[in-house]
Amino acid sequence: MPPKEVEDIVQETYVRACQAEHSQEIKAPRSFLYRTARNLALDYVKRAETRLTVSGENHGTALGEYHRLEDETFDRVSADEEFSLFCDAVRHLPIKCRRVFVLKKVYGYSQREIAQELELSESTVEKHIANGMKRCTFFMMQRTAKGIRRENMRKPNSRWGSVNKVDRS
Amino acid sequence: MKPLYEFPAVDEVYEEASIWIARMDKGLTADDEDALRKWLSQSNDNRAVFLKMTKLWDRMDTLSRLSDIFPHAPAQERQPLRLPLGLAASLVVAVVGIWVGTELYQATDSVQAVNAPATNLHETTVGEQAAVELPDGTLVTLNTNTLIRVSYTEERRLVTLERGEIHVQVSHDPSRRFSVIVNDHVVQAVGTEFNVEITSDQRIELLVTDGIVIVGILEGSASGDNADSPSILPPSAVSVSAGQEITLASSEEELRMVEPEEIEVKLSWTEGNLIFRGESLEEAITEISRYTSVEFRFLDEDSKRVRVVGLFQTGDVDGLLAALRENFDISYERIDEDTILLRGRQ
Numbered sequence: 001m002p003p004k005e006v007e008d009i010v011q012e013t014y015v016r017a018c019q020a021e022h023s024q025e026i027k028a029p030r031s032f033l034y035r036t037a038r039n040l041a042l043d044y045v046k047r048a049e050t051r052l053t054v055s056g057e058n059h060g061t062a063l064g065e066y067h068r069l070e071d072e073t074f075d076r077v078s079a080d081e082e083f084s085l086f087c088d089a090v091r092h093l094p095i096k097c098r099r100v101f102v103l104k105k106v107y108g109y110s111q112r113e114i115a116q117e118l119e120l121s122e123s124t125v126e127k128h129i130a131n132g133m134k135r136c137t138f139f140m141m142q143r144t145a146k147g148i149r150r151e152n153m154r155k156p157n158s159r160w161g162s163v164n165k166v167d168r169s
Numbered sequence: 170m171k172p173l174y175e176f177p178a179v180d181e182v183y184e185e186a187s188i189w190i191a192r193m194d195k196g197l198t199a200d201d202e203d204a205l206r207k208w209l210s211q212s213n214d215n216r217a218v219f220l221k222m223t224k225l226w227d228r229m230d231t232l233s234r235l236s237d238i239f240p241h242a243p244a245q246e247r248q249p250l251r252l253p254l255g256l257a258a259s260l261v262v263a264v265v266g267i268w269v270g271t272e273l274y275q276a277t278d279s280v281q282a283v284n285a286p287a288t289n290l291h292e293t294t295v296g297e298q299a300a301v302e303l304p305d306g307t308l309v310t311l312n313t314n315t316l317i318r319v320s321y322t323e324e325r326r327l328v329t330l331e332r333g334e335i336h337v338q339v340s341h342d343p344s345r346r347f348s349v350i351v352n353d354h355v356v357q358a359v360g361t362e363f364n365v366e367i368t369s370d371q372r373i374e375l376l377v378t379d380g381i382v383i384v385g386i387l388e389g390s391a392s393g394d395n396a397d398s399p400s401i402l403p404p405s406a407v408s409v410s411a412g413q414e415i416t417l418a419s420s421e422e423e424l425r426m427v428e429p430e431e432i433e434v435k436l437s438w439t440e441g442n443l444i445f446r447g448e449s450l451e452e453a454i455t456e457i458s459r460y461t462s463v464e465f466r467f468l469d470e471d472s473k474r475v476r477v478v479g480l481f482q483t484g485d486v487d488g489l490l491a492a493l494r495e496n497f498d499i500s501y502e503r504i505d506e507d508t509i510l511l512r513g514r515q
């Protein structure tokens with residue numbers, strides 16, 4: 001079980017953006033799914049490119065596809081706002097899903113470790129992760145597509161960025 | 170008739186992409202990977218959604234920052250235990266079996282001759298921290314506003330904590346007991362690590378991070394010559410082992426286990442950080458005030474009760490003020506160099 005407090009934070013509170021210039025506090029990402037995903041997706045492009053080259057057509061299409069893969073939907077928010085939105089997204093997950101997700105994304109547990117910790121089957125953990133990711137994606141799309149919400153506009157600009165207000169109201 | 174190619178609803182693409190992400194996170198088999206490659210080649214939507222989501226997935230690792238503030242150890246047996254203790258009031262002893270922050274110790278040039286019986290003073294001012302290596306290799310880290318007196322002879326090793334907070338990593342030497350005198354108490358160890366603090370209300374907090382220490386009341390006067398020769402403590406002294414915390418107060422004396430993550434938070438000062446996990450702003454300011462000569466005054470009650478979560482770098486008052494204003498809606502007014510008024514916006 002994650003510490004009770006982290007559930008509180010994620011569950012009942014809105015954690016304001018943290019992190020500004022203290023970049024040393026930013027942990028290196030643990031997962032690189034994007035890189036793998038991109039390589040797998042580009043296999044298709046490469047094949048298409050080969051076909052195009054063979055057929056003598058210009059391969060601008062493939063190049064275009066290559067760039068098209070760079071999705072910038074979530075690039076519009078700053079790191080501060082993003083962190084805050086992630087907290088919010090996780091907070092909106094159903095409770096069991098949230099527990100799994102917190103262990104995954106906050107504590108970096110493997111699916112097997114999560115299964116052991118929460119006494120769930122590994123396939124259940126996998127389902128929670130899939131479901132959680134879908135919900136988080138929709139949440140992020142909603143928040144970023146409609147423009148950044150007003151309260152997020154008033155973004156902290158402090159050097160001491162890592163203090164968050166926990167609004168328990 | 171060939172079946173019509175069915176365009177999946179966009180929602181379905183997200184659904185499928187999520188399942189692929191969960192599976193990737195678990196680890197793809199070669200077959201999985203082929204299937205995924207095939208799925209990706211099926212449509213632009215599949216590729217676009219999948220890449221968008223994997224990117225988000227990776228970025229969400231930034232949530233791991235929360236684990237600094239809420240360290241998590243896997244669930245384990247933690248038995249609270251209570252012991253009746255015959256100690257005087259106002260001593261707080263915490264004992265735990267985890268070590269945090271050894272790497273922070275640095276050798277300093279305060280090397281003395283082992284046999285010199287001279288007393289040495291080590292002091293930090295408000296906001297300052299220092300690491301001191303004693304002649305026997307014992308390492309003492311001084312927190313803000315701390316004064317210790319070190320007195321070594323061939324028979325015993327003695328450190329008197331006059332004020333503040335220290336973390337001690339005792340060099341093992343069974344022939345010379347290592348003692349810390351704190352007010353009218355003695356903390357004795359052979360080879361262990363612990364943290365001692367005299368709090369602002371003159372309580373003593375002792376946190377042992379490794380090994381066993383013995384705590385007793387100093388015979389005779391609270392200070393003075395007797396303090397200089399704390400011999401072997403009587404059997405009535407309390408022995409506390411790693412993994413336990415003991416709280417001694419006038420009305421209530423208890424010994425309990427401390428969770429490793431709590432220890433980490435308590436010792437975060439050795440890394441130059443203060444960690445808050447939902448404390449009131451008033452409590453946080455009290456703690457922060459130990460590290461600065463600036464005095465904070467609240468002009469309203471509501472601001473005091475704001476709950477804070479985060480990592481504070483000791484001594485970063487400007488950063489604190491900016492965060493209070495931007496994140497907490499609390500404005501400040503610096504009325505002179507050492508006084509700052511805090512006021513909620515409403």
